[in-house]
């Protein structure tokens with residue numbers, strides 16, 4: 197048996213289309229242009245690539261993009277002042293501070309200084325609490341993208357056994373909350389979990405968010421289970437030539453695809469969904485801020 201491939205690239209394109217339609221309506225009917233501000237501190241090459249891509253896609257769906265680049269040695273007070281100015285700016289509906297920040301900056305302090313209504317990454321402690329208590333919140337983009345893929349595949353997730361491997365604040369924990377919200381029976385596995393293969397074998401849904409290349413082999417997967425591979429790992433690829441690399445997930449795709457019912461590839465699975473969900477969160481934040489109807493199907 198070979199699994200259905202869950203095409204995150206194609207799905208992300210349909211989400212961007214939905215966002216663009218809603219943005220056009222906000223402009224035409226209410227003269228409002230949703231705006232996303234991205235703050236980038238320092239020169240981290242991966243962060244620069246992400247921020248460029250976010251800015252490009254923001255403009256492509258018709259929203260305003262505001263980029264604020266600051267030197268790596270910016271003081272905490274100056275960064276807090278920048279966030280405050282964005283909180284106060286009515287043209288900005290979403291604020292994203294690109295992580296990681298340089299070591300001298302307190303990440304929690306900076307994230308919790310963002311107006312929760314503009315916190316399109318969903319990392320503010322208020323949004324974490326709202327999600328945990330099943331209330332309307334801003335939902336972290338990567339788990340939201342995973343949830344959308346799962347809902348699209350299954351329709352209802354009610355009663356499914358789900359195992360999330362990884363307990364980070366960015367992916368694992370909010371993913372588990374979202375699955376619980378959709379009435380799954382959820383297990384969170386992590387580096388201290390005993391008998392991980394057996395735990396994973398029980399699952400109808402496996403979400404792998406670990407950061408270890410191809411850690412989950414096909415023989416851990418229950419036949420027919422749906423596998424969402426969040427991991428993005430760069431490994432050597434001597435077969436492509438000297439010094440070449442390639443991206444792989446946390447799941448060994450080659451063996452898992454033979455057992456699973458459906459699986460996300462890496463690249464082209466969860467990755468593209470993350471930025472699409474950031475755009476979705478921004479248009480949702482803008483609609484809420486203006487007391488207008490939220491776009492359907494773009495929130496949890």
Ligand code: NAD
Nearest residue numbers: 338362363364367386387405406407426427428466467470
């Ligand atoms: P993290 O390092 O913060 O957390 C990793 C988690 O994995 C930890 O909770 C840890 O307990 C668990 N873990 C570590 N070793 C384990 C083991 N041997 N067995 C079981 N659990 C183990 O990472 P993160 O930020 O959650 O990211 C996880 C992966 O997802 C990374 O590869 C990252 O690049 C990727 N990621 C992708 C996207 C995307 O857009 N697709 C977004 C965020 C993160």
